[in-house]
Amino acid sequence: MPIYRPTPLPANRATATMLPTGQSGLSTPQPQPQPTPTVQLPNPPGAAVLAQGPSGGLIVTWATPATDGTHSATTGFNLQFSPSGAATWTIVSGVASPYALTGVAPGETFDVQIQGSNAAGVSAWSATSSLTTATAVPNATGAPSLMQGTGGAVTVIWASPASDSTHNGATGFNLRYSPSGAADWTTVAGVTSPYTLNGLAAGSAFDIEIQGLNAAGVGAWSASSTLTLTAAGPNAPNAPAIAGVTPPPDGTTSKLSVVWTAPTTDSTHGAAIGFNLRYSPSGAGNWTTVSNVTSPYTLTGLTGGSAIDVEVQATNAAVSPGAWSAAVTATTWGAIVVPGNWTAAASQVHGTSVAPNGGLQLDATASPTAVTGAAFAFSTSSSTVPTSGLAAASADGQTNGWGLYLNAPATAGTYYVWMLAQGAGGTTIGALVTSAITVT
Known part of the structure; x- marks a missing residue:
């Protein structure tokens, strides 16, 4: 009996699929899903x-x-x-x-x-x-300001130039000067404002310019400023030195005596031919100036018991006077002293009771310092207030009166009697000295 073998389908034929009842034909192939691409980190850039x-x-x-x-x-x-x-x-x-x-x-x-x-x-x-990074050179400075000083010197002042998008700030400056209009420049490097330019000829005109610089180089020169120096005259004097400021022993409370020495001359300072003096309540700087004074000079009209600053200034034919001296501070007396009824005669015998009354008297009035005591002293100086050998006086029952019996000095010579008012702690607050007394 023969065997039945089905004929195979061609390789390129689609496989038949059973269809539901009432349908016939082949199915459409279905697309497959694609994977989503993954973003990865970028490579690093190369060096910039x-x-x-x-x-x-x-x-x-x-x-x-x-x-x-x-x-x-x-x-x-x-x-x-x-x-x-x-x-x-x-x-x-x-x-x-x-x-x-x-x-x-x-x-x-x-x-x-x-x-x-x-x-x-x-x-x-x-x-x-x-x-x-580069540094940009500075802008040009503005034209400098010029001012003549002592002895033909010129003070030069300028401001630093502004920086901008193409110019950095200046870290230093140069200066140059020339006879006006000649453009024959002399340069001075590394200057700062204000700068004093010395050695220029008096009576001549000069052009002066400024240049800024920094690490990148130098900027343009400024516009010129021109100054004509006045004819040469004497240099102003040095400042004097005040030797002393003291209240005088005349019994008042409104005066100070000022003594000073003339300043020395040098290559930049001339001789003094006159002096000015100024004074102020201490520390206030509220100066009152007295011109054309000589040493010693006595200030008057002051308030008793007040501290006063004093300065002295020398003058000559120079355009400007010299500098003021260092200030010296002194205090006026705080009590008024006048002789009492008993005063010493102009001639005395050593070691005996003071003639003609055997003692001395004084009146001491607060102005404004309170008087708590008084003293007498014989001294060989009429200007220096004695601080030793004082003979204490007692209140004598008179208004503001103080008195004492005492002897003339034991040694012959020329003396002065000091009458002293005293305040708290025995401090001398007023003084009056007599004229010369001869002790034999």
């Missing part, structure tokens, strides 16, 4: 190229890194910079090449790195590029 930009900044340029099987395309960039070697980074996000990096200090070296970014994140930072 740095170039000097305007105003001391930097121009930073870089190339977009390539993609490969493990790195996707870069869609953005970040930049960071730091003083060279410090690794104190400042990050600027979302930059594009070329990028102008501003705000960096002129004349310093900076490190710069670039980083790529995309949807997956950021790349590693690029290798470091370094460049030293």
Whole structure:
């Protein structure tokens, strides 16, 4: 009996599929789902190229890194910079090449790195590029101000020029001067304002200019200022020295006696031919000036018990007077002293009771310092208030009166009797001295 074998279908024929009742034909092949591409981090950019930009900044340029099987395309960039070697980074996000990096200090070296970014994140930072920023030279200063000083010297004053987008500040200055209009310049380097220019010829006109400089170089010279020096005259004197300021022993409370010495002359200071004096309540600086005075000079009209500052100034034919001396402070007497009814005769015998009454009297009145005691003293000086050998007086019952019985000095000679009012602690607050008394 023969065997039945079905004929195989051709290889390119679709396999028949049983269809539901009432349907016939072949089914349509179904598409397979495709995987979503994965975004990967970008490659790091290459080291940036740095170039000097305007105003001391930097121009930073870089190339977009390539993609490969493990790195996707870069869609953005970040930049960071730091003083060279410090690794104190400042990050600027979302930059594009070329990028102008501003705000960096002129004349310093900076490190710069670039980083790529995309949807997956950021790349590693690029290798470091370094460049030293340039310093721009200063602007020109304004024309200087000129003022003639003592002995033909000229004081030159100027202001530092402003910095801007193309000029940095000045760190130093040069000065040059020339006979006016000659452009025969003499330069003085490394000056500061104000600067005193010496050695110019009196009676001549001079042009003066200023130039700023910094680490980048020198700026332009300023416009010229011109000054004609007046004819040479004597130099002003040095300041005098005050030898003393004391209240005089005349029994008053309103005076101070001022003594000073004439100043010396030198190559820049002439001889003094006159003097001015000024005085003020101590520390107030409220000066009253008295002109054309001579030493010694007595100030009057002062208030009792007041501290007074005194200064003296020398003058001559120079345009300006000399400097004021150092101030000396003294205090006026605080009590008025007048002789009492008993006063010493002009002739005395040594070691015996004071003639003609055997003693002395004085009246001491507060002005304004309270009087708490009094004393008498024989002294060989009529100008220096004695501080030793004082004979204490007692209140004698008279109004403001004080008296004492005492003997004349034991040694013959010329003496003066001092009548002293005393305040708290035995301090002398008023004084009156007699004329000369001869002791035999």
